[in-house]
Amino acid sequence: MSAVVETRTSGTPPIASRRRVRLVAAAPSLWRVLEPGGRVIGHLQEIAQAGSVRFRARRYNPAAHAFRDLGDFWSADDAVECLVFGR
Template sequence: MPALVETRTSGPPTLQTRTRLRLIAASPSLWRVVEPDGRVIGHLQEVAQAGAIRFRARRYSPAAHAFRDLGDFWSADDAVECLVFAR
């Protein structure tokens, strides 16, 4: 477990590395990850695990007509980075 675990109370997490991407609220703990042109590349979901906050990267699979979890991450930046590279 990293030395600094992000704990939040409300609003979207702040992205440190991919500032061109935006997070748009879809529900209280779920955000759409959106390109500057408005294209949604996936979802970022906040998940409480072992008393800490983790971030789940989710991508829609048209073939399955469902979302596919790509993984849980300790930072929102890492989860979003996974969505970017999973294209």
């Protein structure tokens, strides 16, 4: 069974955490989350599901050569906080 996931392009989501990180567009509904020094700490993906919008935090796992989903959140702030503080 697979879930139907739609993405949408609504511009960069506003986040209160901007003083600690920067979002850079990587694809429609996908942003790289960068530290102030420019190091990528993960991705933020906007997902439209069942009439609502969720934000997925994703971190690259070098050992697996793949991204690992850390979770889906109701706000971009919560997803970014997971990336920033979940290291």
